[in-house]
Each structure stands twice: as structure tokens, then as C-alpha cells.
Amino acid sequence: MNENALDLGLELDWFARVLESRIKSCFDEDCVTLPRIPPPDLGESDSCYARFIRHYDLQPGERLVLLLALIPHVRPQLLDALWRxxxxxxxxxxxxxxxxxxxxxxxxxxxxxxxxxxAGDDLAARFQVTQMFEGDHIFALHAILQLSPATAGEPLLSGALTLSREYISWLTTATVRKPNFNSEFPARLITTGLEWEELVLPRTTLEQLEEIGHWILYGDRLMRDWGMEGRLQPGCTCLFHGPPGTGKTLSAGLLGKQCGCDVYRIDLSMIVSKYIGETEKNLARIFDMAEHKRWILFFDEADALFGKRTRVDDAHDRYANQEISFLLQRIEEFNGVAILASNMKANIDEAFNRRLQAVIHFPMPGPDERLRIWKGAFPQKAILEERIDLGQIAEKHELAGGTIMNVVRHASLKALSRNSETILLEDMEEGIRREFRKAGRTV
Ligand SMILES: Nc1ncnc2c1ncn2[C@@H]1O[C@H](COP(=O)(O)OP(=O)(O)OP(=O)(O)O)[C@@H](O)[C@H]1O
Ligand SMILES: [Mg+2]
Structure with missing residues (x-):
């Protein structure tokens, strides 16, 4: 953080000198040409700010615009000279x-x-500045900086320069700001206390998950250093499908934990809107925010959103199709990791399937897997009554990991309510019966 403050200090001093000479050239008739004031050499500095400048290869003009947008947040008085x-x-x-x-x-x-x-009065230079606010400039592409929309009928350049909140934090305190849950960003951070070793899944599923991890860790190098940008899709979109409680959410959490990135579970109920066009807008906002963030977006119960495209029968259906087409396209452009979770693979649109990098099946665990889950499921303090034979229970009851956890929760609370540390067989059996009843099955 201190390194950042040091580098920013140098940059702001540079900015101040440029501003001073520009104002001078404006009022002082003798001073017609603007002296070239070179930017500070941040050389090999390892500050976030310096790395950012190097990463995007920002030119002096772009650096000045970035600083200008940052100044109200860090040294507002620097612009007081413009109040004349x-x-x-x-x-x-x-x-x-x-x-x-x-x-x-x-x-x-x-x-x-x-x-x-x-640019001062130089028109050609002014047009170059305008280009910095176009959609194809890195400022817009990476949602770094933009002009707020001008009032209707007024020139574009009269919009305020706005730096995204994420970049304000990143360029100043060097921290990645975690967005708050709100209607703008209806997503919650998923974390897990479990470790990778505790995840019980078939080998093929684990291998596929590992590949996503490789993308998160090395995708950037593949695209940049190995020059695959433009030849491969920029991001990674995958589908996790399988019955409830088989570890889809858990796996997403573990992937994030392993690769050091945040996983956000998107609340679909806040996105899917009955108003035409709104769903699109809500989604676009989320994707824009997540771009270049090393976030994993986790869309739970994705079939609600990504279900089969409806036949074009009436006007509303036609809009629904438009929303889906938009979504398909936006996902293809997204350069992060998006995970769609669903209980039924068949429900996901065909066109969607083709665009997925990985389709990962989470099957119901078999008897051996269930036994491993049971063995890792109880609290450390709990003692299992001798009559409990986990091998037999695992063999007999076809339960998913999530359901097993519910049973463990039930039996453990029963023990605590008896002021005991012993888990009783009858409580477990009762827990299992309740789970089956919930699912409309009998033991
Ligand atoms: N394969 C697994 N290995 C170990 N534990 C598991 C596994 N699957 C589920 N669990 C346990 O069950 C809990 C719930 O699982 P999780 O929420 O990941 O299921 P899910 O597949 O996302 O279910 P849903 O489709 O209902 O959202 C996990 O936090 C974990 O404790
Ligand atoms: Mg889940």
C-alpha cells in the first residue's frame, strides 16, 4: 500500500506540473508551446499502480486521464486552479x-x-482524447473508467469522468473491494470451511474440476504470453449438473479457495424480471462488474434462466428469446469463469451446451463414496454410539452428501439437547427417515 502511495505521489506531482503549464499556456501570451513534461519513471516498481500502467501499456495521455479521474478521491484540491x-x-x-x-x-x-x-485548442489532439471514451478503448472494455452520460442534447464531453469503485480501491489502497449485496449486484460470496481432500467425487469429475482450476491459474498466461488471444474464447463457462446435494456449490467454493479467487452466487430471483428487457440489463450489469476481476460467477438453479428457448408463438416469447440470445453472446465474451448449476442437464438449451467449455456431472455417490462422506461428516467432539455401523448405513441408504449432512445435523443437535456428546443410532435412523419423507420416498 505504501509503495502505491509513493508512486501515486510522483504521478500527482507530474499531473500538477502539466496542469500548471496548460493553464499558463492558456493565459500567458508568451507561452505558446506546451513544454513536454515527461511522466515519472515507475521503472520496475511493484506497486499496484505501476503494474496496472505496465499491464495495459498506458500512454502518458491515458495516464493523465486516469489521474484526473482519481484526483477527486485522493487530492481534490489539486484541481482548485480550475475554479477561476x-x-x-x-x-x-x-x-x-x-x-x-x-x-x-x-x-x-x-x-x-x-x-x-x-489538448488545449488543438483539435486533432482533442479528437484523440474523445477516443479514450469510446467502447473499444481499454478504459471501457475493462470497465475501468467512463464518462457519465451527458444531459440530453449536451455534448458528450460534458459528462463527469468516473472511475469504477473497484479500480479506485485497487489503485489506491491496493485492495480488491468486495461488492455489497444489493439490487445492482445481487450476488453473495460463497466460502467453505472444507478442504479439497474432503470432497468425495468420482475421479473423472475431480479431473474436470482440476482443469477449471488450471484455466483460472494459467488462462491469463495462455492468452497473453502464448498469444492465444483472439483464437480462443476469452473465458471459461461450465455447467455443473446433478441431483441436489451432490457437491456442486461446494465444488465451486473449493475451486475459488484453491485458486485464491472469490466465488459469487448470483441470486437469480433478483435478476429474472417479468419486465421485458430488464433481465438482460440486470445480467449485463453483473457481467460488466465481474469482467477482469478473477471472480467465479456461480449461477445456481440456472435452468430458470438458461432453459429451453421457447417457440416464437407470441410477442412475449419473442422477447424471451432475445434475452437468451443476448445472454449467450455475453457469456461468450465474458473473460472470467462462469459456472451454471442445474439439477437437470436436459433443461439447458442446446445452443448453450455448445458454448460450454466443460459439462461436469455430479452423480449420486455410490456406497463407498457415501461411507467416505459419512466418515468425514460428524463433528470432531461427537462420539458415535457403538451400535452405529457407518459401513452398513452407507450401503443401505442411497443418500447424497447434502442429505447426509442434514442427518448429521439432526442427530448432533439431539445429542446436544440431551447434554451429551454421544450420537445415538435411533436419532440417526429418525434423521434418515425424515430425509426420505422430505423427498417423498420411504426408507
Ligand atoms: N461430493 C461431496 N463430498 C463431500 N461432501 C459433500 C459432497 N456433496 C455434498 N456434500 C456435503 O453436502 C453439503 C451440501 O452440498 P452442496 O450444497 O454442494 O450440494 P449441491 O450439489 O450444490 O446441491 P443443490 O443442487 O441442492 O444446490 C456440502 O456443503 C457438503 O458438506
Ligand atoms: Mg447448490
Whole structure:
């Protein structure tokens, strides 16, 4: 964090000198050419800021715009020089741009401010600045910085320069901000206390999960160092399918834990909207936020969203299809990891299946696997009554891991309520019966 402060300090001093000379060139008739003021050499600095500049190979002009957007957050007084009043008009100088905030005392820079600092009256240079706010510039592509929409009928550059909150944290405190759960980002962080070794799955399933891990760890190098950008799809989308309680959510959590990235479970009920076009917008927002974040997006009960495309019978269906087409396309462009979880593979749209990098089946565990799950399932403090034969229970009852955990929970709470540490066979049997009843089956 200190390294970052040091580098940012140098950059801000550089910015201040550029600003000063630009203002001077504006008012001082003798000063017609702007001296070239070279940016500080951040050389091999390992600060987040320096790495960011190197990673995107940002040019001095882009660096100045980035700094300009950052200044209200870190050194707002630096822009006070732009508050001057034009004696002829009695207002601020038009060419300085900038907005007055409500609670913020300083100037809020706009696209016009950026154009002034970088281009002055030079039209060709001004057009170059405008390009920085186009959709194909890295600022927009990576959701780093944008101009807020201008008021209707007003020039584009009158929009405020806004840096995404994630990048403000990243470029200043060097921390990756965890987004709050809200309607803008209806997702929750999934974590797990379990370890990879405790996950009981067939070898093929584990191998497929490992491959996703490899993508998370080495995908970036494959794309950049090995030059596969543009030849491979940028991200990784997979489907986890299988009966309830077979470890889909757990596996997503473990993947994140192993690769050091956050896993967000998207709350679909907050996304799927009955209003035409809204679902699309909600999803787009999430994908935009997740881009370039090393996040895993986990869409639970994905069939609600990704189910079969409906036949085009009425107007509403036609919109539903549009939403799905949009989604297919957005997923293809997404450069992170998206996991769709479903209980029924058949429900996922064909066109969707083709776009998936991995389709991973989570089968019901067999007797041996069930025994391993049972063995790892009880609290350390618990003592199993001697009559309990886990091998026999595992053999007899076809239960998924999630259900086994429910039984363990039931029997453990019973023990605690008796003020005992001993798990009783009858409590386990009762727990198992309850689970079967829940599922509409008999033991
Ligand atoms: N294969 C497994 N190995 C070890 N533990 C498991 C396994 N599957 C499930 N469990 C246990 O059951 C709990 C619930 O499983 P999980 O939530 O991952 O199931 P799921 O497949 O996501 O189910 P659903 O389809 O209902 O969302 C896990 O937290 C874990 O304790
Ligand atoms: Mg789940």
C-alpha cells in the first residue's frame, strides 16, 4: 500500500506540473508551446499502480486521464486552479469543463477537463482524447473508467469522468473491494470451511474440476504470453449438473479457495424480471462488474434462466428469446469463469451446451463414496454410539452428501439437547427417515 502511495505521489506531482503549464499556456501570451513534461519513471516498481500502467501499456495521455479521474478521491484540491472566474463572462472558463458536486467541495472533472489538459485548442489532439471514451478503448472494455452520460442534447464531453469503485480501491489502497449485496449486484460470496481432500467425487469429475482450476491459474498466461488471444474464447463457462446435494456449490467454493479467487452466487430471483428487457440489463450489469476481476460467477438453479428457448408463438416469447440470445453472446465474451448449476442437464438449451467449455456431472455417490462422506461428516467432539455401523448405513441408504449432512445435523443437535456428546443410532435412523419423507420416498 505504501509503495502505491509513493508512486501515486510522483504521478500527482507530474499531473500538477502539466496542469500548471496548460493553464499558463492558456493565459500567458508568451507561452505558446506546451513544454513536454515527461511522466515519472515507475521503472520496475511493484506497486499496484505501476503494474496496472505496465499491464495495459498506458500512454502518458491515458495516464493523465486516469489521474484526473482519481484526483477527486485522493487530492481534490489539486484541481482548485480550475475554479477561476472568467472576468468577461462572470462564470467559470468554458474550456476547463468540470462540475460542482453537492457535498464534495472540489471540482468534479468532466471529459471537457480532460480535453483541456491534454489538448488545449488543438483539435486533432482533442479528437484523440474523445477516443479514450469510446467502447473499444481499454478504459471501457475493462470497465475501468467512463464518462457519465451527458444531459440530453449536451455534448458528450460534458459528462463527469468516473472511475469504477473497484479500480479506485485497487489503485489506491491496493485492495480488491468486495461488492455489497444489493439490487445492482445481487450476488453473495460463497466460502467453505472444507478442504479439497474432503470432497468425495468420482475421479473423472475431480479431473474436470482440476482443469477449471488450471484455466483460472494459467488462462491469463495462455492468452497473453502464448498469444492465444483472439483464437480462443476469452473465458471459461461450465455447467455443473446433478441431483441436489451432490457437491456442486461446494465444488465451486473449493475451486475459488484453491485458486485464491472469490466465488459469487448470483441470486437469480433478483435478476429474472417479468419486465421485458430488464433481465438482460440486470445480467449485463453483473457481467460488466465481474469482467477482469478473477471472480467465479456461480449461477445456481440456472435452468430458470438458461432453459429451453421457447417457440416464437407470441410477442412475449419473442422477447424471451432475445434475452437468451443476448445472454449467450455475453457469456461468450465474458473473460472470467462462469459456472451454471442445474439439477437437470436436459433443461439447458442446446445452443448453450455448445458454448460450454466443460459439462461436469455430479452423480449420486455410490456406497463407498457415501461411507467416505459419512466418515468425514460428524463433528470432531461427537462420539458415535457403538451400535452405529457407518459401513452398513452407507450401503443401505442411497443418500447424497447434502442429505447426509442434514442427518448429521439432526442427530448432533439431539445429542446436544440431551447434554451429551454421544450420537445415538435411533436419532440417526429418525434423521434418515425424515430425509426420505422430505423427498417423498420411504426408507
Ligand atoms: N461430493 C461431496 N463430498 C463431500 N461432501 C459433500 C459432497 N456433496 C455434498 N456434500 C456435503 O453436502 C453439503 C451440501 O452440498 P452442496 O450444497 O454442494 O450440494 P449441491 O450439489 O450444490 O446441491 P443443490 O443442487 O441442492 O444446490 C456440502 O456443503 C457438503 O458438506
Ligand atoms: Mg447448490
Amino acid at each position: 472566474t472568467n472576468a468577461e463572462t462572470g462564470r467559470g472558463f468554458t474550456q476547463f469543463g468540470g462540475l460542482r458536486g453537492t457535498a464534495h467541495g472540489g471540482l468534479i472533472p468532466t471529459g471537457e477537463t480532460a480535453a483541456f489538459i491534454l
